Each structure stands twice: as C-alpha cells, then as structure tokens.
Amino acid sequence: GAGVSQSPSNKVTEKGKDVELRCDPISGHTALYWYRQSLGQGLEFLIYFQGNSAPDKSGLPSDRFSAERTGGSVSTLTIQRTQQEDSAVYLCASSLGGGQDIQYFGAGTRLSVL
Amino acid sequence: AQSVTQPDIHITVSEGASLELRCNYSYGATPYLFWYVQSPGQGLQLLLKYFSGDTLVQGIKGFEAEFKRSQSSFNLRKPSVHWSDAAEYFCAVVRAAGNKLTFGGGTRVLVKP
Numbered sequence: 001g002a003g004v005s006q007s008p009s010n011k012v013t014e015k016g017k018d019v020e021l022r023c024d025p026i027s028g029h030t031a032l033y034w035y036r037q038s039l040g041q042g043l044e045f046l047i048y049f050q051g052n053s054a055p056d057k058s059g060l061p062s063d064r065f066s067a068e069r070t071g072g073s074v075s076t077l078t079i080q081r082t083q084q085e086d087s088a089v090y091l092c093a094s095s096l097g098g099g100q101d102i103q104y105f106g107a108g109t110r111l112s113v114l
Numbered sequence: 115a116q117s118v119t120q121p122d123i124h125i126t127v128s129e130g131a132s133l134e135l136r137c138n139y140s141y142g143a144t145p146y147l148f149w150y151v152q153s154p155g156q157g158l159q160l161l162l163k164y165f166s167g168d169t170l171v172q173g174i175k176g177f178e179a180e181f182k183r184s185q186s187s188f189n190l191r192k193p194s195v196h197w198s199d200a201a202e203y204f205c206a207v208v209r210a211a212g213n214k215l216t217f218g219g220g221t222r223v224l225v226k227p
Binding site: 021102 | 115146
C-alpha cells in the first residue's frame with residue numbers, strides 16, 4: 001500500500017486478555033517504530049526495529065509488552081494480560097532508514113481495556 | 115533531562131488570523147526538529163522538519179517554522195489560518211545520532227469562524 005497500515009483500527013478487550021496489534025510499513029522502509037498515545041503520558045516511544053539489527057526495546061513499559069517484525073516487514077505488538085492503564089492509541093511508523101529519516105505514521109489502533 | 119516543551123495546551127484563533135505555536139527543547143546538541151499535525155482520528159502528518167542550514171523552514175499547508183539556537187526554540191507559524199487547520203500539533207525531536215522521536219505534549223488549535 002501507499003502508506004503505513006494498522007489493524008485493527010479499534011480493539012476492545014477485557015482486563016487480563018492478550019491482544020495483538022498489527023502494522024504494515026511502507027514497502028522498502030527498513031525502520032519501523034511503535035509509539036503509544038495516551039491521555040496521561042502523551043506520545044511515547046515503545047520500540048524500534050532497523051533491518052536485521054536487535055530492536056531497541058527501551059521504551060516498552062513492562063515485560064507484558066513485546067513486539068516482533070517478521071521478514072523485515074510486518075510487525076506485531078503483543079500485550080499480555082492487559083490492564084486498564086494499557087488503554088491508549090498505539091501508533092506505528094516507518095522510515096526509509098533510521099536516524100533523521102522522516103517517520104510516516106499509520107492511523108493507529110485504539111485499544112480499550114474494560 | 116532531555117525534553118521537548120510546548121507551553122500552550124490550547125490555542126483559539128479566528129479564521130484568517132495568524133497562528134504561532136511555541137516549542138522549546140532541552141538537549142546538549144541541536145537535535146533534528148519536526149512538527150507534526152494530528153486531525154481527529156488520524157495519524158500524525160509531517161508539516162516540516164529542520165536538520166541544518168537556513169533557520170526558516172517552509173512546510174506544507176502554508177506553515178513555516180523558525181529555528182533559534184540561542185533560545186532552543188522551533189516555533190511554528192501560519193500567516194492566515196483556515197478552519198481546516200483545527201487539529202493538534204506536536205513538536206518532536208530526534209537527538210543527534212538517535213532514532214526515536216521524542217514529542218512535546220501537543221497544542222490543540224481551535225479555529226473560530
């Protein structure tokens with residue numbers, strides 16, 4: 001596709017359930033990022049993938065959060081045993097390379113944990 | 115601590131009036147600077163960026179921003195706002211040799227007819 005695609009656009013889950021969020025980056029982009037946007041914390045970095053390098057997981061808030069990127073393209077963010085404080089919009093971005101290359105964002109997945 | 119500050123949480127402006135959104139950063143070396151806009155239910159769209167060179171940067175939708183090293187600022191301006199400019203605006207930086215974006219808290223702009 002022409003842009004970054006995220007699915008689902010909305011996800012409602014019950015506390016304690018696991019959820020998977022998907023991101024399809026722009027074709028040819030080697031760098032992929034996950035960010036979280038919440039009322040209390042604003043926009044915050046979660047994790048960064050660049051090619052075949054080990055991901056930068058420094059922004060993941062707890063070990064309930066994990067992400068993988070298969071074949072250097074599609075990425076899945078998994079949240080285990082969801083908590084109410086995980087409710088937020090999860091944004092994915094991709095860029096041609098890393099560093100100062102422009103990051104293009106998807107529309108996000110709105111996660112609501114009941 | 116390294117940070118990005120947008121002092122104004124909300125700004126209300128009349129259609130046709132000028133707009134200025136403030137952004138200050140606190141980093142040891144000048145980072146790469148960005149302004150993004152987010153319309154309701156949408157992702158973030160890049161308005162403009164500054165890496166080096168001319169300190170007045172032109173972007174899309176008639177926006178411009180001025181980098182002032184002495185003030186550690188990167189303020190966004192538009193001479194005449196349109197109703198479609200109502201949105202939330204985020205200043206963001208990537209530190210030199212870094213990768214991730216660090217965002218300010220955002221400024222929500224309301225445009226009065």
